[in-house]
Amino acid sequence: MVATRNLLVGSSVWVEDPEASWVDGEVVEINGDGITINCTSGKKVVAKASDVHPKDPEFPTCGVDDMTKLAYLHEPGVLYNLKCRYDENEIYTYTGNILIAVNPFQRLPHLYDNDIMRQYKGAAIGELSPHPFAVADSAYRQMITEGISQAILVSGESGAGKTESTKMLMRYLAYMGGRVAAEGRSVEQQVLESNPVLEAFGNAKTVRNNNSSRFGKFVEIQFDQRGMISGAAIRTYLLERSRVCQVSDPERNYHCFYMLCAAPQEDIKKYKLGDPRTFHYLNQSNFYKLDGVDESNEYLTTRRAMDVVGINADEQDAIFRVVAAILHLGNVEFTKGDEVDSSIPKDDKSWFHLKTAAELFM
Numbered sequence: 001m002v003a004t005r006n007l008l009v010g011s012s013v014w015v016e017d018p019e020a021s022w023v024d025g026e027v028v029e030i031n032g033d034g035i036t037i038n039c040t041s042g043k044k045v046v047a048k049a050s051d052v053h054p055k056d057p058e059f060p061t062c063g064v065d066d067m068t069k070l071a072y073l074h075e076p077g078v079l080y081n082l083k084c085r086y087d088e089n090e091i092y093t094y095t096g097n098i099l100i101a102v103n104p105f106q107r108l109p110h111l112y113d114n115d116i117m118r119q120y121k122g123a124a125i126g127e128l129s130p131h132p133f134a135v136a137d138s139a140y141r142q143m144i145t146e147g148i149s150q151a152i153l154v155s156g157e158s159g160a161g162k163t164e165s166t167k168m169l170m171r172y173l174a175y176m177g178g179r180v181a182a183e184g185r186s187v188e189q190q191v192l193e194s195n196p197v198l199e200a201f202g203n204a205k206t207v208r209n210n211n212s213s214r215f216g217k218f219v220e221i222q223f224d225q226r227g228m229i230s231g232a233a234i235r236t237y238l239l240e241r242s243r244v245c246q247v248s249d250p251e252r253n254y255h256c257f258y259m260l261c262a263a264p265q266e267d268i269k270k271y272k273l274g275d276p277r278t279f280h281y282l283n284q285s286n287f288y289k290l291d292g293v294d295e296s297n298e299y300l301t302t303r304r305a306m307d308v309v310g311i312n313a314d315e316q317d318a319i320f321r322v323v324a325a326i327l328h329l330g331n332v333e334f335t336k337g338d339e340v341d342s343s344i345p346k347d348d349k350s351w352f353h354l355k356t357a358a359e360l361f362m
């Protein structure tokens, strides 16, 4: 507000625009509360002083890596900085010790390889480009030097990239706290392999995100005095349970249902499954296949991840029996029974699914 009062003819400014959110321009006339601006888009607009924000004429073309360096920390300034960086393939930006990630919607493996992890080890925040590894490293160092538990909060709207960013943070912490000589199922492997398991049962395709987590989670990684991972716990919150029975087009139910329908023949027979199109809980939506995802492969990956996490074969079987039984239950249709207020399965098909569900539930 103070800044807008200081506007002069010739000042560079940002003004709200119904299409582009904000456009920049130059003040050409000030008439009381009305400011006339020649926009770089070619438009001439008259706006209220409160809707006009000053623009830094010396703003560097590729933006700044920490928003606290911006001359004006207002909405158009922040958004423009993020856009300039994004155009240069810089998806991470700091605001002090907060890291802002802009979803690149493409794989950027060079940003996350092991060499990069090595570079961030021990580097102070701000020394290297903004990165989730730097945030994880800073939390790890503070835990070691101060002996106090640290928390990293990851927030954003659906599809913003929270799950991917969290995986990077976990990977880095597992790298720092992992034992080089660990054999078999180390805790850090278990920490990392918990992700595919949680995603199989708690993620689904929504309109905004093909791999949307339909639950919240608190991941706790414990370290010993030497900074080595000694244990881990994951608490999940508020799974969207309604999705199991009701799916709207073009979304999908939880990934585990489609994976199980693509399991090896032996499992398909055991669970009496088949084409996902034949199950009511899946065929309410016409969307079955995710681009670039091979469900049978996902099933095997999930099984392997369950092994690593420590879910034994019997427990895995019990879990998948429940998943299959749910699909069968969804296919049971009812009709009126002979007794008052009673109902019975409608036909042989419904009886089959009901009996199969009962067998699977044991």
Ligand SMILES: Nc1ncnc2c1ncn2[C@@H]1O[C@H](COP(=O)(O)OP(=O)(O)OP(=O)(O)O)[C@@H](O)[C@H]1O
Binding pocket: 103, 104, 105, 106, 107, 108, 156, 157, 158, 159, 160, 161, 162, 163, 164, 165, 209, 210, 211, 212, 213, 214
């Ligand atoms: N850093 C990244 N590199 C490459 N792709 C990314 C990155 N972050 C996000 N994505 C892409 O965007 C998709 C959505 O991201 P993600 O699942 O992390 O969002 P989210 O914030 O966890 O969403 P939700 O709240 O719906 O679970 C990912 O499946 C991936 O395709």
